[in-house]
Amino acid sequence: MQCEGVQIRILAFASASEQIGVRETDMEYSPADTPRQILARLCPAFDPASARVALDCDYVGWDTPVGNARELAVLPPVSGG
Amino acid sequence: MHFSILFTNNPIVVPPAPAGARETGAVVEFHGVVRELENGVPLLGLQYEAYEPMARRQLESIFESLQRVAPVHSVEFIHRVGWVPVGEASLYLRITASHRGEAFLFCKETIDAMKRNVPIWKTFPSKNLLTPQAGLT
Numbered sequence A: 001m002q003c004e005g006v007q008i009r010i011l012a013f014a015s016a017s018e019q020i021g022v023r024e025t026d027m028e029y030s031p032a033d034t035p036r037q038i039l040a041r042l043c044p045a046f047d048p049a050s051a052r053v054a055l056d057c058d059y060v061g062w063d064t065p066v067g068n069a070r071e072l073a074v075l076p077p078v079s080g081g
Numbered sequence B: 001m002h003f004s005i006l007f008t009n010n011p012i013v014v015p016p017a018p019a020g021a022r023e024t025g026a027v028v029e030f031h032g033v034v035r036e037l038e039n040g041v042p043l044l045g046l047q048y049e050a051y052e053p054m055a056r057r058q059l060e061s062i063f064e065s066l067q068r069v070a071p072v073h074s075v076e077f078i079h080r081v082g083w084v085p086v087g088e089a090s091l092y093l094r095i096t097a098s099h100r101g102e103a104f105l106f107c108k109e110t111i112d113a114m115k116r117n118v119p120i121w122k123t124f125p126s127k128n129l130l131t132p133q134a135g136l137t
Helices: A014-020 A035-042 B052-069 B100-117
Strands: A007-012 A024-028 A052-055 A058-060 A071-075 B002-008 B026-033 B045-050 B074-080 B082-085 B089-097 B120-123
Touching: A007 A014, A007 A035, A014 A071, A014 B120, A024 A035, A035 A052, A035 A071, B002 B052, B026 B100, B045 B074, B052 B074, B052 B100, B074 B100, B089 B100
Parallel strands: A007 A071, B002 B074
Antiparallel strands: A007 A024, A052 A058, A052 A071, B026 B089, B045 B082, B045 B120, B074 B089
C-alpha cells in the first residue's frame, strides 16, 4: 500500500535520463517498495541491469526497501575524469 | 588531512599551494585533459555532469579509506561539469605528503576509485563530432 501524499524524488543521470525520459520527478511510494518496483511503475521499459541505484546518496541494491529515503538516484556506469 | 572538493562550470584554476607545510616533502599534481580523439573519434569537447552531493560523499569516503594506507597532508580535488573543450582539464588533483610513495599512491588510487564509484559522467553529444563538413582538416 502506498503512503498517500508521501513522495520520493527520483533522479536519473546521463544515459539513464534518456532511457527513463525524465531527469527528475516525484512519485508516491510505500516504505516497503524497492527501487526496482518504483522504476517499473515510472518506466516499465527501463532495465535496472543497465544502472546502479542510490538512496539518499548511498549505493543500494535494486531490491532494497526504500524505507524513509527521500531521494532515489538512477546511476549508469560512471565515467568521470 | 585537509581536503577540498570542488565542482565547477569554469576552467580549472590551480589553487595556491597550502602554506606552512614544513613536513611536506612531496607534491603530486594530476591534470586530466580532454583529448581530441575518444575511441578514435575526433571531438570538439565533452559534456560532464555529476550527482554532486553523492560524489562528495563518495570522494570523502575514498579519501578517508586511502588515508589509512597512504597518509597524506592535503588533497585538492576539482572536477569540471558542463562543457569542456578539447585541450582543457576536466580534472585536477593535488596531493601533498611527507613522501612521494604515499602521494603517488593516493593520487592513483583516488582516480581509480573515482572511475569505479563516483557519480560523474562524460557524454559525447553527436553534435560535437568533428566531420569534414564541420571543418576537420
